[in-house]
Amino acid sequence: MDWQALTLSIKLSLAALLFLLPIGIIFGRWLAYRQFFGKSLLQTLLTLPLVLPPTVLGYYMLVTFSPTSGLGAWLSSTFDTSLVFNFQGLLLASIIFNLPFAIQPMQRAFAAIPREIRDAAACCGMKPSRVFWKIELPLAWPGVVSAMVLSFAHTLGEFGIVLMVGGNIPGETQTIAISIYDRVQAFDEQSASIMSLSLLLFSILTISFTFWLSMRSEQKYG
Amino acid sequence: MKRASLTVRLQLCLVLLILSFSSSTFSADTPIIAAAASTKFALEEIVKAFHQDSGKNIRVSYASSGNLTRQIQRGAPFELFLSANSRYVELLAQQKKTANTAITYALGHLVLITNRQTKIALDTELKGISQLLQKNSLNRFSIANPAHAPYGIAAQEALKNLKLWEQIRPHLVLGENAAQAAQFSSSGAAQAGLVSYSLALAPALKNSSRFVVIPANLHRPIEQSMVLLNNAGDTAKLFFKYLQGEKAGKILSRYGYTKP
Numbered sequence: 206m207d208w209q210a211l212t213l214s215i216k217l218s219l220a221a222l223l224f225l226l227p228i229g230i231i232f233g234r235w236l237a238y239r240q241f242f243g244k245s246l247l248q249t250l251l252t253l254p255l256v257l258p259p260t261v262l263g264y265y266m267l268v269t270f271s272p273t274s275g276l277g278a279w280l281s282s283t284f285d286t287s288l289v290f291n292f293q294g295l296l297l298a299s300i301i302f303n304l305p306f307a308i309q310p311m312q313r314a315f316a317a318i319p320r321e322i323r324d325a326a327a328c329c330g331m332k333p334s335r336v337f338w339k340i341e342l343p344l345a346w347p348g349v350v351s352a353m354v355l356s357f358a359h360t361l362g363e364f365g366i367v368l369m370v371g372g373n374i375p376g377e378t379q380t381i382a383i384s385i386y387d388r389v390q391a392f393d394e395q396s397a398s399i400m401s402l403s404l405l406l407f408s409i410l411t412i413s414f415t416f417w418l419s420m421r422s423e424q425k426y427g
Numbered sequence: 428m429k430r431a432s433l434t435v436r437l438q439l440c441l442v443l444l445i446l447s448f449s450s451s452t453f454s455a456d457t458p459i460i461a462a463a464a465s466t467k468f469a470l471e472e473i474v475k476a477f478h479q480d481s482g483k484n485i486r487v488s489y490a491s492s493g494n495l496t497r498q499i500q501r502g503a504p505f506e507l508f509l510s511a512n513s514r515y516v517e518l519l520a521q522q523k524k525t526a527n528t529a530i531t532y533a534l535g536h537l538v539l540i541t542n543r544q545t546k547i548a549l550d551t552e553l554k555g556i557s558q559l560l561q562k563n564s565l566n567r568f569s570i571a572n573p574a575h576a577p578y579g580i581a582a583q584e585a586l587k588n589l590k591l592w593e594q595i596r597p598h599l600v601l602g603e604n605a606a607q608a609a610q611f612s613s614s615g616a617a618q619a620g621l622v623s624y625s626l627a628l629a630p631a632l633k634n635s636s637r638f639v640v641i642p643a644n645l646h647r648p649i650e651q652s653m654v655l656l657n658n659a660g661d662t663a664k665l666f667f668k669y670l671q672g673e674k675a676g677k678i679l680s681r682y683g684y685t686k687p
Binding site: 267271272273277281287290291372373374375376377379387390391392393 | 464501504606613629631
């Protein structure tokens with residue numbers, strides 16, 4: 206078992222969650238309740254990573270952020286930083302390819318809250334921020350949690366984009382999925398099989414948990 | 428109730444996050460170097476010996492030399508580059524990505540390799556493979572990708588010199604690098620392959636495969652070249668010297684590398 210790669214993967218997944226949680230709540234709620242010009246375009250863009258091959262996203266990130274290109278050169282000369290072949294780059298990539306996994310379950314959860322409940326709360330004189338914290342968020346919570354679990358698992362398993370944007374640097378960008386690939390090439394079938402089995406079990410747990418969560422909320426509110 | 432559990436969960440998440448950020452994975456003193464996948468097993472031993480002698484650690488990122496070159500061009504934070512041919516280090520030198528003059532530290536060799544279980548006849552002119560081709564019973568033959576892996580380029584040259592290239596092309600399975608090509612053929616997924624001698628001599632492969640060394644005149648010299656990159660620190664410079672020393676030389680020759 207490559208503990209260093211596992212730690213890195215978990216760290217990356219948690220860091221991505223830290224960003225995806227507010228992004229998902231804000232966009233999910235916004236898309237659930239508001240009608241505005243360009244909504245379908247925005248929804249298309251936010252869902253795109255679901256069908257886009259990860260290598261395509263990886264390619265564009267490499268092109269955009271390599272130090273020889275405009276944006277990458279600006280980043281390196283202004284902030285002395287880079288977004289390829291390091292942890293920050295992987296984090297940005299993880300956030301982008303997880304957008305649909307974070308936003309969609311939350312959007313559905315917010316949309317499922319009956320309008321009357323929110324109206325009643327507003328009628329009783331609750332401030333919008335109070336309605337959000339006391340009514341909407343607790344009701345949408347199962348959706349929020351399943352979005353987080355899915356994003357977490359998805360980050361843990363992503364391969365193509367990580368290899369392209371991150372390279373294969375132990376302790377920096379070598380995640381557990383890359384480490385399995387690496388171990389197979391090193392003829393170390395034993396480690397590869399242990400890590401693959403752990404990821405398989407983890408994925409089964411993840412899916413069971415999200416199903417259980419949605420079943421429970423259906424029983425409760427459905 | 429609902430509110431309490433929500434707050435508790437949020438707090439738990441925060442604690443986990445803070446814990447995960449507070450531990451840094453590596454000290455700044457551990458340089459990352461880029462190395463051709465074919466050097467993997469030899470280099471792992473050299474890194475270990477270097478650690479015993481100097482107390483310093485090295486992290487290595489393995490891939491095909493061509494892929495590593497592209498990563499270096501795009502700003503990957505490597506301090507030293509061990510390429511399996513001299514072409515890529517020359518290219519980087521032209522682009523002013525290197526910090527010193529490249530050195531050819533060893534010569535690599537090709538082997539024809541197959542799984543121990545197969546009945547394929549191994550010979551230096553690939554006559555056994557050629558017969559299989561004529562009998563139409565060659566299924567898959569693995570080499571590293573000649574587009575960016577030096578051992579793939581050498582394999583292509585050897586196959587062309589043996590007048591087998593056009594016939595064998597439909598049967599080729601390309602590894603991303605020499606190690607993957609070796610994995611394909613040693614595991615039996617491909618019937619045979621042309622890979623680096625250094626991988627065939629790896630402990631993990633010795634028991635599962637048979638091989639024969641291909642004469643060096645069938646391809647251009649596979650010059651193992653290394654060069655320090657622009658952000659090289661003291662440890663990387665020390666390791667650069669160490670690789671030219673006696674101890675590293677002994678390990679390299681055990682893995683089938685010869686002196687340039």
